Amino acid sequence: MTTTRALLAATLLLTALAPAPPAAAHHPVTRYVVPGDRAHPEGIVREPGTPHFYVGGTTDGTIWRGHVDHPALEPFLPAGQHGRTTAVGMKITRGWLVIAGGATGKVFVHSTRTGALLHVFDSGARDGLVNDVAIAPNGDAYVSDSLRPVLYRITAAELASPEVEQPLRTFVDLTDSPVRYEEGINGNGLVVTQDGRHVLLADTNSRAFHRISTSTGAITPIDLGGVDDIGSDGLLLRGDRLYSVTSLFHPEGEISVLRLSEDHSRATLLRRINGRGMDVPSTAAFDGDDLLVVNFQYQIAEPNLPFTVVRVRL
Numbered sequence: 001m002t003t004t005r006a007l008l009a010a011t012l013l014l015t016a017l018a019p020a021p022p023a024a025a026h027h028p029v030t031r032y033v034v035p036g037d038r039a040h041p042e043g044i045v046r047e048p049g050t051p052h053f054y055v056g057g058t059t060d061g062t063i064w065r066g067h068v069d070h071p072a073l074e075p076f077l078p079a080g081q082h083g084r085t086t087a088v089g090m091k092i093t094r095g096w097l098v099i100a101g102g103a104t105g106k107v108f109v110h111s112t113r114t115g116a117l118l119h120v121f122d123s124g125a126r127d128g129l130v131n132d133v134a135i136a137p138n139g140d141a142y143v144s145d146s147l148r149p150v151l152y153r154i155t156a157a158e159l160a161s162p163e164v165e166q167p168l169r170t171f172v173d174l175t176d177s178p179v180r181y182e183e184g185i186n187g188n189g190l191v192v193t194q195d196g197r198h199v200l201l202a203d204t205n206s207r208a209f210h211r212i213s214t215s216t217g218a219i220t221p222i223d224l225g226g227v228d229d230i231g232s233d234g235l236l237l238r239g240d241r242l243y244s245v246t247s248l249f250h251p252e253g254e255i256s257v258l259r260l261s262e263d264h265s266r267a268t269l270l271r272r273i274n275g276r277g278m279d280v281p282s283t284a285a286f287d288g289d290d291l292l293v294v295n296f297q298y299q300i301a302e303p304n305l306p307f308t309v310v311r312v313r314l
Contacts, residue, residue, distance in 0.1 A: 028290075031277060033072045034064060034307040041307055043089040043100065043132070044294040046285040047112055053285060054097060054112070055294055055309060056087025063087060063099065063110075066309065068287060073309075077110060082117050084108050089132030089189070089234070089283065091141070096159060098141055100130045107133070107143055107154065107168055119161075121154055121168040129185075130168075132234070132283075134199065136192040136214065142171065142199050144190050149174035149181040151190075151199065151212065172217040179203055179210050179219060189235035189244070189283060198264050202232035202244065209242075211264050223266040230256045230269060234283020236291070242267060245284050245293065253278025253293065255312070277310035289314050 034041045034055055041064070043056040053066045060079035066072075077084070086102035096118060099108045105126050109119035123130065128148035135141055139156030153171035179187055185204040192199055192214070199212040200222070207230060209222040224230060231246030231254060244256040255273040260266070282296035291312045297303040 028068055028287075028311060029071050030311040031071065032066050032292075032309040034309065035073065035075070036062070036307070037303075037305050039307045040296060040298070040303070041294050041309070042282045042296050042298075043087060044283060044285045044292055044309065045090045045092050045097070046287050046292060047092050050112075052112070053287070053292055053309075054090060054092075056090055056099060058086050058088060058102065058296075061085045061087045061101075063090075063097070077115055082108065082120065088130065089144075091133040091135045093135045093139060093141070093159070098133050098135070098154075098159075100133050100143060102129055102131070105130060105168070107141075107152075109159065117164065119159065119164055119166060121152075121158070121166050123150075123152065123168040123170075131185075131187070132189050134190045134192045137194065137196040140214075142190060142192060142214075143168070144187045144201060146185045146188055146204070147181075149177070149179065149186070151187065151201065172212060172219070174219075177219050178221050179208075180206055182206075189233055191235045191237040191242070193237065193264055194239075200235065200237070200242065200264060202235050204232055204246075204248070207231060207248075209244075209267065220265055222264070224258075225266070225268055227269050230258070232256075233281075236284060236286060238286065241270075243284070243291070245281055247278075247280040247282075247296075247298070250274055251280055253281040253295075255284070255291070255293075273312065273314075276312045277308070278312070279304055279308070279310075284312070287311070 061084040062079040063077035064073035065076035088100040105123040107121040129146040141154040143152040151172040189202040231248030234245040236243040258267040279295040284291040284293040
């Protein structure tokens with residue numbers, strides 16, 4: 001082999017052995033557009049095992065579906081369908097999209113695969129605001145009402161039933177309880193603890209949080225250690241970390257991160273997250289180590305358009 005050939009062979013060998021350049025880093029979309037200039041999107045949920053998330057409109061009940069890699073949402077369920085004239089909080093269980101119907105007094109359940117209506121749970125009340133939904137480990141759904149002092153429960157058996165029209169039953173009457181209902185928005189965001197023993201309910205008016213037993217309905221105010229400026233709208237829970245989304249004190253948005261005690265009776269404020277594209281947000285959904293935060297722009301006469309969902313890194 002000549003010297004030239006030897007050098008060429010060595011070069012080719014080194015090239016073959018050299019590590020391949022790293023694949024381009026995946027940069028997810030950080031801002032998603034919700035169609036319409038009157039959407040005022042309030043609720044959001046991320047669907048496990050898929051790239052999809054869902055957002056509901058308070059003004060007409062439209063449900064949009066988003067893809068985490070696409071910057072624009074698309075209509076999934078049309079406005080007003082089956083009497084769903086508004087949509088507030090929502091959760092997914094077993095491929096069922098459970099939607100709080102606000103002033104309709106109803107909860108609507110649709111298949112995320114086909115969009116088919118599966119259930120309408122009706123409280124019979126038209127003076128309330130069915131606001132948010134939380135799913136327990138056993139499959140039960142708990143539902144808050146911001147104007148009527150009640151906590152509803154839909155059992156896993158009711159969700160699995162073939163019956164479409166069913167009553168929305170009161171689990172706990174909050175009248176004369178530590179959860180004080182006054183004029184305005186009261187019981188709001190809620191989550192169920194991982195052990196299934198408690199519902200944690202935010203009271204927006206009182207800037208308070210309450211622990212409610214899923215077995216007895218007993219209510220215990222959560223001790224915040226003297227901190228009295230934690231706003232609350234939507235709630236999320238991961239491990240012992242409670243995330244409270246609000247625009248109460250900061251129109252640009254604020255997420256308070258709290259650490260819960262083992263028995264969920266105490267919460268310690270760890271930090272606050274502000275800004276980052278939030279614009280009068282209402283709630284959020286986990287997407288890996290990020291939050292997808294929906295910018296509600298509640299009671300904003302001339303909202304910043306377009307309406308958006310923004311990705312906030314935790």
